[in-house]
Amino acid sequence: MGGADRFDTLGDMYEEMFLLPWRRHLESFSVFAALGTVTGRSVLDIGCGTGLYSRELKRRGAARVVGYDVSGGMLDVARRAERDEPLGIEYTERRDLVEDGAFDACLAVYVLPYAEDYGALLSLCALASRTLRPGGRFVTLPVNPDFHGERTYYERYGLRLVETESRHDASRVTLELCFGRYDERITARYWSRATLERALRETGFASISWPAFRVSGEGTTRHGEDFWRPYLACPHAAIISCTRT
Numbered sequence: 001m002g003g004a005d006r007f008d009t010l011g012d013m014y015e016e017m018f019l020l021p022w023r024r025h026l027e028s029f030s031v032f033a034a035l036g037t038v039t040g041r042s043v044l045d046i047g048c049g050t051g052l053y054s055r056e057l058k059r060r061g062a063a064r065v066v067g068y069d070v071s072g073g074m075l076d077v078a079r080r081a082e083r084d085e086p087l088g089i090e091y092t093e094r095r096d097l098v099e100d101g102a103f104d105a106c107l108a109v110y111v112l113p114y115a116e117d118y119g120a121l122l123s124l125c126a127l128a129s130r131t132l133r134p135g136g137r138f139v140t141l142p143v144n145p146d147f148h149g150e151r152t153y154y155e156r157y158g159l160r161l162v163e164t165e166s167r168h169d170a171s172r173v174t175l176e177l178c179f180g181r182y183d184e185r186i187t188a189r190y191w192s193r194a195t196l197e198r199a200l201r202e203t204g205f206a207s208i209s210w211p212a213f214r215v216s217g218e219g220t221t222r223h224g225e226d227f228w229r230p231y232l233a234c235p236h237a238a239i240i241s242c243t244r245t
Contacts, residue, residue: 025219041104047111051078113188
């Protein structure tokens with residue numbers, strides 16, 4: 001989401017990034033714990049990118065999965081994966097085709113950080129809200145309002161987070177993805193905890209919580225507790241879970 005043309009050429013990198021330990025054993029493990037069971041449910045994946053989470057949702061038993069993104073390049077990769085391994089996932093770049101009140105759950109991983117102002121932040125939260133049935137769950141990952149300010153703090157996980165200006169709502173943060181053959185820079189936006197919660201409440205959400213990240217048993221076995229300790233002490237992202245009123 002956000003700056004669609006910037007993401008059009010990054011599909012291969014996003015696919016490979018999902019193989020990194022922190023995404024496989026920490027991020028996705030924690031996201032699905034926050035979502036709860038999806039078996040038999042309809043789920044909207046906002047900012048679906050190449051469809052990584054969309055595919056996993058379907059494999060976990062979701063009855064219907066719709067992936068929405070504004071990046072045509074990312075959706076090309078997602079649709080190619082659907083052709084190669086049909087799972088019945090629908091992909092669209094048209095917001096008007098995402099039906100109101102049609103979904104039991106909504107996921108938006110690293111979408112809110114691309115809202116450039118409060119109006120855009122409200123618009124993204126409102127999209128999730130209008131598509132959910134009452135009581136539906138929304139799980140989203142913004143930049144952690146308390147992320148570590150040292151540039152190399154997250155380097156062992158394949159990324160760097162750099163403050164390019166003083167920390168305030170909508171301030172720019174540079175995400176440097178530095179793993180394997182990649183060294184890409186993406187501009188994201190910082191939002192405070194209070195502002196994120198205000199935007200969610202204003203768009204019809206309640207029971208707002210911030211679940212902690214957890215590491216899977218396999219992740220601990222493969223990499224050891226010391227590998228994960230810095231990230232768990234101060235994650236670069238946060239998880240927000242809330243319900244549609």
